[in-house]
Amino acid sequence: MHCSHLLHQLQFCARRQTPSHGKKLHAHILKSGLYQCGPLPNTLLDMYGKCGLIKDALQVFDEMPHRDPVSWATLLTAHNQAKLPHRTLSVFPNMFTLDGLQPDHFVLASLVKACASLGATKLGKQVHARFIISPFCDDDVVKSSLVDMYAKCGLLDSASLVFESIYQKSSVSLTAMISGYARSGLKSEAVELLRGMSEKNLFSWTALISGLVQSGHWVDGFHLFIEMRRKGVDIVDPFSLSSIVGASANLAALELGKQVHCLVLALGYESSLFVSNALVDMYAKCSDVLAAKRIFDTMCQRDIVSWTSIIVGMAQHGRAEEALSLYDKMILAGLKPNEVTFVGLIYACSHVGLVSKGRYLFKSMVEDYGLSPSLQHYTCLLDLYSRSGHLEEAENLLKAMPFKPDEAAWAALLSACKRHGNTQMGIRVANHLLRLEPEDPSTYILLSNAYAGAAMWENVSRVRKRITVMEFKKEPGYSCVDLGKESMVFCAGESFDPMKDEIFGLLKELDAEMKKRGYVPDISSVLHDMEQHEKERQLFWHSERLAVAYGLLKAVPGTVIRVVKNLRVCGDCHTVLKHICSIVKREIIVRDATRFHHFKDGRCSCCDFW
C-alpha cells in the first residue's frame, strides 16, 4: 500500500471513529517499514485521538521518531477530545522542555479551548497574551476560540472586544458570540446577531435556542425553535431537540412536552441519549412520573444522567422506595453515582423520614465515592433530621457544617421546631435567623409564629413591622391548570373570569362539605394584618383552589387535574386539596415552587412535609 493511500485510510477511520480498522492500518504501517513516511505518524496519532483512544495516542506520541509542532497540536487536541482539558494544559510545557518547540496557532487554539472548558480565566488570559505577541496574532480561528473562552468564563466584554477585532467574522465566531450573549440572558443582542447572519446554520440556531433555554428564557427559546422549523432548517442532529425538551420541562407544560416528544419520534431521535435523558426529566417535571419511568425503561443505553434523572424524579414525587431501589439497580449495573445522584437520594430519604439510610448515604458519598458534599447536600441532610424530629442532630449539623447556612436552612429547622413543639430551640434559631435579615416573606411568618408561641410580644411586633415592608415585595401567586387542549392561569384574589360564579359556587359547596368533615381554616400563613374572617376570605381565593375548581368543572371526568403553581402551596390550601380530592374522588397533582403534591384518597404524596 502507498503512503498517501494509507493516509486517506487513516483519515477515514478518524472521521468514522472506527479504531479497529485503524489498528490494522497501524500494524500494516509498522510491518511495511513505512513508519518514517512523512505525515503518517501524526495522522496515526490523530486517528487514535479522534477515536477517543487516548492511551494509544500517547503511545504513538512517545514512540515517534521526530516530533514537530503538528504532533504537539494533535496530542493536545486528543486530550481535549477525551475531555481531559487539565491534561492538555499540563502536557503543553513539555513542548519546549522536551523538544524546544514554540506553540503555533493550532496549539494556541487547543490551549484556549482547554481553558474554556475549565473556566480557567487566568490561564486563558495568559494564553491570550502569548497569542498577541506571537507571529499568528491575526489568526481568526484562535480569535474565535478566545471569544468562546471569554464568553464561557462570563467575561462578555472581553469576548465582544476580541469578536470586534475579527476581520472576517465566520459563522463559527458568530456562533460563539451568539451563544455567549444568549447564555448570559442578553436576549436582544443574541437575536440581533443571528438575524444579521447571511448564512444561518443549525449550529447558530442551536446556540441561540439552547443559550436562551439555559438562561431561563424558555418561551423565547420555543419561538425561535418554531421559527427555525418554519425556515426549513434541517434538524440533522439532536442538539436543538434536547434543549427544547428541556424548555418544556421547565415550563412544566405536559401537553407541549408531549408534542415535542412526537416531534422527536417523527425526526427519529428517540434513541439519542441526550434527548431521551431530557425526555425522562421532562415527563417527571411535567408531573407524569410514570411516563418518565416508561421512557427510562425503554432506553437502550443509560448513563449516569439517565439514572439520576429518574431517581430525582421519583424523589420529587414522593416515591422514595422506588428512588432507592433504582439506586441499587444502578449500582448493580456498574454505574458510579455523582453529586447530583446523592442530592436526589438524600432528598428521597427526607420525604419518608429514613434517617439512618440518609445518614448512611451521606457517609457513603464521601467514603465510598470520594465526592465532597456541597451546601445542597448539607441542606438535604438537615431537612431530613429536622423533619423527622432529630432536632439536636440538626442543630449540631447546622453549626458544624463547612458552609455558612443560608436562610432556607435556618428556616427549615425553625419550622421543624414548631412542628415538634421545641419552643426553646425555636427561639434560639429564630434569633439567628432574624440577624440574617431574611428576604423571603414566609420566613417572617415563621418568625412571627415562633415569637408569638413564646409570648415574646416585642419581637412579634418587630417582625410584623418588617412584614408590612415585605408585602410590597411578595411575588404575586398564580396557578396554571393544564386541560390538554387549553390551559388557564389564575391569580390569587377574586377574578373577573367569565366562569367566576361557577367556580365560586363549586368552592362554596366543597367548603360546606369540608366543614362537615371537620375542616377548620388555618390562617397562620396569611401575611396581612386583618380580621379573622377577612383572612379566611383571602385563603378562599388562593390561586390553586381556583385552578383546581376550574379543572373540576372543565376537564374530562375521571382525568387527573394537573396544576402548576409559582409559589409554595400554603398549609391551608394543602389541607383543603386533601379534602377535595376525596370528596370529588379525583386525583389532583400540584407542582409548586419546590416539589410535587399528589393528592389522592384524602392524602398527599409529600406526607405533609413541604
Add this chain to the structure above:
DNA sequence: CTAGGGTTAG
C-alpha cells in the same frame, strides 16, 4: 498531517 462554535440530571 494538526486548531475554533451548539445538547441531558440538582
